[in-house]
Amino acid sequence: MTRLNPHHHPSLNRWRRVWRSSRPSALGLAFALAVVGPLMTMSLLLPLPLVLPAFGFWSLAFAGLMALLAWCRPRPRAADAVNAWDLAGAFTLIGCAAAILGEIEYMVEFVWPLTPKDEAHD
Secondary structure, eight states, X not given: OOOOOGGGOHXXXXXXXXXXXXXXXXXXXHHHHHHHHHHHHHHHHSOHXXXXXXXXXXXHHHHHHHHHHHHHSOOOOOTTOOOHHHHHHHHHHHHHHHHHHSOHHHHHHHHSXXXXXXXXXX
């Protein structure tokens, strides 16, 4: 009669892999801080209508930086590892969502304020 070793049971190994993959990683923490940090800073420093457009612009710029980093430093693709291309895609998605939800008129008025002469022509 064969005795099963509890350390080599297939279902236990599967759950160990799931547990290891669900643990928070340093990269996930860095990503969360890279999103929440600038968003909180912008919400404290900028007028409220400008927060989403500015955050969308920042996210898209950071996505471009991450894509440039991924392009300059290619790494082998592992199926279970997050790399710079994945982060670039996540920042692009966040930036597009922030740009869609934000009102661009407030940003235009903030960057190019209307002078009394311009208001007379409207």
